[in-house]
Amino acid sequence: MFSITNVVYFFAERFKHAGGGRKKIKAALFPCYRMVCKSLWHFKGKLYLYHVELPVTQRCSLRCEKCSFMMPKFEHPVDYDVAALLGYMDKLFDCIDVIQIFRLLGGEPFLYKDLDKIIDKALSSPKVKTVDIVTNGTILPGADLMEHMRDPRLTLQISDYGELSRKKDEIKAACDAAGIRCVLRDEKEKTWFDAGGLEFRGRSGKELKKQMKHCGNICRSFLNGRLYYCPRASFGTKLGIPDPKSDYVDFTINQPREQLRRQIYALNQREVLSACNYCNEGTEDFVPIPVAEQVKS
Ligand SMILES: C[S@@+](CC[C@H](N)C(=O)[O-])C[C@H]1O[C@@H](n2cnc3c(N)ncnc32)[C@H](O)[C@@H]1O
Ligand code: SF4
Numbered sequence: 001m002f003s004i005t006n007v008v009y010f011f012a013e014r015f016k017h018a019g020g021g022r023k024k025i026k027a028a029l030f031p032c033y034r035m036v037c038k039s040l041w042h043f044k045g046k047l048y049l050y051h052v053e054l055p056v057t058q059r060c061s062l063r064c065e066k067c068s069f070m071m072p073k074f075e076h077p078v079d080y081d082v083a084a085l086l087g088y089m090d091k092l093f094d095c096i097d098v099i100q101i102f103r104l105l106g107g108e109p110f111l112y113k114d115l116d117k118i119i120d121k122a123l124s125s126p127k128v129k130t131v132d133i134v135t136n137g138t139i140l141p142g143a144d145l146m147e148h149m150r151d152p153r154l155t156l157q158i159s160d161y162g163e164l165s166r167k168k169d170e171i172k173a174a175c176d177a178a179g180i181r182c183v184l185r186d187e188k189e190k191t192w193f194d195a196g197g198l199e200f201r202g203r204s205g206k207e208l209k210k211q212m213k214h215c216g217n218i219c220r221s222f223l224n225g226r227l228y229y230c231p232r233a234s235f236g237t238k239l240g241i242p243d244p245k246s247d248y249v250d251f252t253i254n255q256p257r258e259q260l261r262r263q264i265y266a267l268n269q270r271e272v273l274s275a276c277n278y279c280n281e282g283t284e285d286f287v288p289i290p291v292a293e294q295v296k297s
């Protein structure tokens with residue numbers, strides 16, 4: 001039924017390996033992604049999201065200065081409540097028709113003691129086509145957790161930060177032995193960029209529209225029951241940038257399913273977002289930086 005979405009997946013996966021050129025390709029293909037979502041919604045009544053991320057914790061075993069989730073800026077990092085997260089996931093899965101990639105991360109997801117339950121829930125929905133877990137390669141998951149990860153729809157992605165990812169080879173070997181799909185993504189594939197500080201940039205509506213188009217972000221952030229357009233918006237609003245109700249879909253309150261579906265669709269098609277005025281992505285100031293440099297204390 002969703003063969004067009006398989007085409008989107010095929011190309012998007014190939015472009016993951018395009019290193020620094022990935023940003024340009026992403027921006028060029030962004031209108032096509034929107035068009036696919038729009039067509040599915042209007043002609044087939046289907047709500048399709050390519051990529052949704054679920055952070056389970058703000059805690060991390062590394063302190064990367066330019067972390068795009070800004071984790072080191074959280075002075076008192078918290079784990080998100082597992083019962084609440086499972087409930088929000090149920091609601092989200094009930095609302096959508098397809099999520100191509102559902103990505104579990106943190107902070108560092110292997111610090112979260114209930115990750116097994118989150119994995120099971122993600123894999124329980126046939127609407128979720130693939131599940132990724134993204135780890136920084138510092139923590140070897142226990143045998144029990146590995147059992148929950150053994151599924152043909154799940155891939156463990158290890159961000160390879162060189163020596164910082166001190167357990168990466170052990171994790172990879174353990175996954176290979178257990179029959180768990182696992183990929184190491186080094187800096188050739190994973191160029192890092194600096195989105196700048198959280199200060200207000202004073203851009204006009206027209207400038208923001210252009211910026212968002214260049215940014216081409218297709219990765220929605222499901223932060224503790226609120227679906228945001230991107231991680232910059234979700235975590236940025238927890239660090240003080242404005243958090244207007246119109247910029248997220250709220251699963252923490254009761255709303256009719258159809259209303260939620262319309263809001264998700266509209267969020268996915270947004271052309272302006274207030275968080276963009278606190279971000280450099282999509283502008284010339286969004287520059288490549290060394291991967292995972294640690295905060296100097
Ligand atoms: C925020 S991390 C969370 C998961 C885990 N802690 C890790 O580092 O892999 C999620 C992804 O964002 C990437 N990332 C973090 N900061 C980045 C930046 N400034 N530019 C590009 N990617 C970044 C990481 O490499 C990782 O693939
Ligand atoms: S990018 Fe670095 S600081 Fe950010 S969550 Fe991953 S390991 Fe932690």
Ligand code: SF4
Pocket residue numbers: 211212215216217229230231232233273275276277279280281282
């Ligand atoms: S805040 Fe705007 S420019 Fe920055 S990542 Fe999100 S959508 Fe892109």
